[in-house]
Amino acid sequence: MSNRRDAVHAILRQSEGFRSAQDVYAEMRAEGAKIGLTTVYRALQALSDTGHVDVLRTDDGESVYRACASGDHHHHLVCRRCGRTVEVAGPAVERWAEAIGSEHGFTEITHTVEVFGTCASCSTAAKPLRTPSRA
């Protein structure tokens, strides 16, 4: 019966970047799948609990999920325009976090690191950013 959970996972695998729960729900509905919002949320939680997907919060407090290639610790470089995501490793950052932590007497250090930017395709495609309408 974890059929739905797999379906949800499938949607994420098809996606390039992070998707919100509501988003996934909408897409599944659009594809004709019979599933409830509740179940999508539950599937997403289950998947993140088992480490099958990564979760992070957008600036406006929404949780977004993504099926990640590796189960290892890694970070993301996310395009703020199209959502495309690149998994990146940052040994330097890991060490920095550890160092900073112990330097201040902290133990059990964990950290969250996300990098946002505009990817190449997006910056060439639409560029309403650099439009100096004056001076």
Next chain:
Amino acid sequence: MSNRRDAVHAILRQSEGFRSAQDVYAEMRAEGAKIGLTTVYRALQALSDTGHVDVLRTDDGESVYRACASGDHHHHLVCRRCGRTVEVAGPAVERWAEAIGSEHGFTEITHTVEVFGTCASCSTAAKPLRTPSRA
């Protein structure tokens, strides 16, 4: 008239770590201050807009605020037990983020970095972590 705004700011200055809007509101009320939740939110937004306080999201999606010493770009080392916060600078991380970004063709790089841990006082005080009840 920005009296309230200052009052809110004062509360944050008195605090060691990050506080949530509701939290600040509750404390002000407890102290007898006459202020509405709406106003607290507005003050907090104003303060973060002007850069007087830092904002970040907790894992459960709540926004928390803190009066920060410097207006410069910096990150935090937060004690997950008592909330005590240390502001840290990480030039290495800044550079890493930039590098990773451009390496993948991303522009306008921004990043979020937060380090969590258990501070010295907390790890000595309560230590339900390393309590070998003996075999």
Next chain:
DNA sequence: TCGATTTTGACAATCGTTTTCATTTGCGCG
């Protein structure tokens, strides 16, 4: 003091997420 403008705050509205709860489904067992 009068009126205009800003600020305030009680309350309703939003919105994502979670909970509730009755129903459905899968499945082992007799």
Next chain:
DNA sequence: CGCGCAAATGAAAACGATTGTCAAAATCGA
């Protein structure tokens, strides 16, 4: 094959943080 239990499902209600609304109150300038 039928029964019943336990997990899964989903519609709708509940929730909690945040935001919007709007009228009352404070403040300022003339």
